[in-house]
Amino acid sequence: MTQRFDNKVVVVTGGTSxxxxxxxxxxxxxxxxVFITGRRQDALDAAVKAIGGNxxxxxxDMAVLADIDRLYDAVQQRHAQIDVLFANAGGGELAPLGAITEEHFQQTFDSNVKGVVFTVQKALPLLRDGASxxxxxxxxxxxGTGAFSVYSATKAAVRNFARSWILDLKDRHIRVNAVSxxxxxxxxxNELFGGGDQAASTKDYLVGLIPAGRIGQPEEIAKAVMFLASDDASYVNGIELFVDGGQAQI
Structure with missing residues (x-):
């Protein structure tokens, strides 16, 4: 399946890796x-070079509102509207209950929840009616995931945003979907699992829990995002699309 996005303007936050x-x-x-964001200039420059083209x-940092404003100012300098917004920036670290600090909680919610809310809200004047x-x-x-409860809570919030925002945006026919x-x-x-042999052994264990029997590739997630962004998904709204080799279904 191939979608064409000629003459479309796409914003991808967290687009450096x-x-x-x-x-x-x-x-x-x-x-x-395409416009991408990243917190580190060196990583951003490397990503732009790797992507090539337009x-x-x-x-x-999408948790900083002034940085979000700067992103959309950059878009407006070249384009009148945005067709697709992929609010992807975020992350998390392991912290079991009993070791959760205020800093860990705040940083994770700022990155994954606050950042998503204001990335979308501040895009609204630029998003065309019928955007994705x-x-x-x-x-x-x-x-449930051990030592990952704060991160998991933020992603449950993100999933509910899709459900709620399709009601807020229904008059503009803007579709909102979540990819999981x-x-x-x-x-x-690899960083989350500690790198090196530790990361490899952890991944080997987790692969045994995935019906597909392997780890997914970023390109496979990208194809799902492009489907949701495309006219092929014109009647798909408010869903959570799992791209996980079946793990969430068992």
Whole structure:
């Protein structure tokens, strides 16, 4: 399945690595004009180079409202509207109950919840009627995960945003959907599991829990995002699309 996004304007937050990078690259290859964000200039420059084509990098932390404003100012300098918004920026760290600090809680909710709310809200004046918004949730939105409760709670919130915002935006015919990746081969995953042999052994264990028998690739998540963004999904609204090899279904 191939979607074309010629003359479409796409914003991908958290687009310097992993799922965001793969998705931004896929949109550019499909003809879109793409804007990506990242917190580190060196990573942003590297991503723009890796993506190639019609892509613009805007440095910013989506948990900082002034940075979100700068992103949309950059978009407005070149385009009158946004067709697709992929609110993907976020992350998390392991912290079991009993070791959760206020800093951990605040940082995770700022990145994954506050950032998503204001990334979408501040985009509304630029989003065209009939636009598509895709939010990055996670299989943790519906499954319990040890030492990952704060992150999981943020992703459950993100999933509910999709349900609620389709009501707020129904008069503008803007669709909002959530994509929930499962275990995906990214640098962030390796960092989460401690890197090296520890990360490898943890992933080997988790693969045994996935019916597909393997870890997903960022490009596979990107294809799901592009489907949700496309006219092929014109009657798909408010869903949580699991891209996880079946793990959330058992």
């Amino acid at each position: 992993g799922i965001g990078l793969a998705t931004a690259k896929a949109f550019v290859e499909a003809g879109a004009s 892509v613009t990098g805007v440095r910013g 918004i895709i939010l990055t949730a996670s299989t943790t939105s519906i499954k 990746p499962g275990l995906t081969e990214t640098a962030g995953l």
